[in-house]
Amino acid sequence: MHEMTKKRNELLAQKTIKGLESRNMTGYYAESKEEALKKALELIPNGASVTMGGAMSAHEIGLVDELKKGDYNFIDRDATEDKRAAMLMAYDADVFLSSANAMTDDGIIVNIDGNSNRVSAIAQGPKKVLFIVGMNKICPDVDAALKRARNIAAPINAQRFGLDTPCTKTGKCMDCKSPDTICCQFLITRFSRHKDRIHVILVNDDLGF
Numbered sequence: 001m002h003e004m005t006k007k008r009n010e011l012l013a014q015k016t017i018k019g020l021e022s023r024n025m026t027g028y029y030a031e032s033k034e035e036a037l038k039k040a041l042e043l044i045p046n047g048a049s050v051t052m053g054g055a056m057s058a059h060e061i062g063l064v065d066e067l068k069k070g071d072y073n074f075i076d077r078d079a080t081e082d083k084r085a086a087m088l089m090a091y092d093a094d095v096f097l098s099s100a101n102a103m104t105d106d107g108i109i110v111n112i113d114g115n116s117n118r119v120s121a122i123a124q125g126p127k128k129v130l131f132i133v134g135m136n137k138i139c140p141d142v143d144a145a146l147k148r149a150r151n152i153a154a155p156i157n158a159q160r161f162g163l164d165t166p167c168t169k170t171g172k173c174m175d176c177k178s179p180d181t182i183c184c185q186f187l188i189t190r191f192s193r194h195k196d197r198i199h200v201i202l203v204n205d206d207l208g209f
């Protein structure tokens with residue numbers, strides 16, 4: 001990461017962390033993926049049940065590997081035959097890991113979902129929700145965050161899963177109603193009723209998409 005980018009990201013992260021605090025959520029800044037991993041492990045107690053929904057960023061910092069080999073009850077939906085049971089277990093987990101499709105620099109978190117297990121678990125259920133968010137996801141306002149989620153994150157996800165949606169061909173959102181659409185539910189997290197539930201680690205790196 002270029003030195004000047006680092007300074008900009010640090011300043012932007014400080015603003016975002018203040019915004020999160022004003023919304024009853026907690027933010028942290030990590031200068032590197034390694035620091036982000038260390039912080040995440042501090043926030044997840046030994047023995048905790050942990051699950052996740054679309055959290056590419058958690059993979060990228062090495063957190064998922066650590067959880068699989070550590071002293072945790074990691075509920076791996078991908079390795080479970082009964083996907084519905086695994087999804088339902090998420091609502092009672094100690095920790096739910098997620099990335100964000102976009103965030104505003106004053107602490108609002110934006111996520112779009114197809115199955116909607118991720119957005120529903122962010123909204124309620126798990127005792128703690130831990131977001132790992134690269135600084136590439138930070139946008140100036142909700143409008144820009146929604147545009148990012150619709151025009152960058154969603155098309156890339158649709159392409160990743162080989163879905164038959166217009167954006168897999170055009171690279172941008174065409175506001176489709178395709179049966180394959182992954183844009184079924186939009187969650188804008190602007191405040192947490194429960195103190196100490198939502199934690200966000202902002203990482204000085206490009207994570208996810």
Ligand code: SF4
Pocket residue numbers: 150151154155158165166167168172173174175176177178180181182183
């Ligand atoms: S609404 Fe349709 S076209 Fe737009 S990003 Fe979602 S899946 Fe793609």
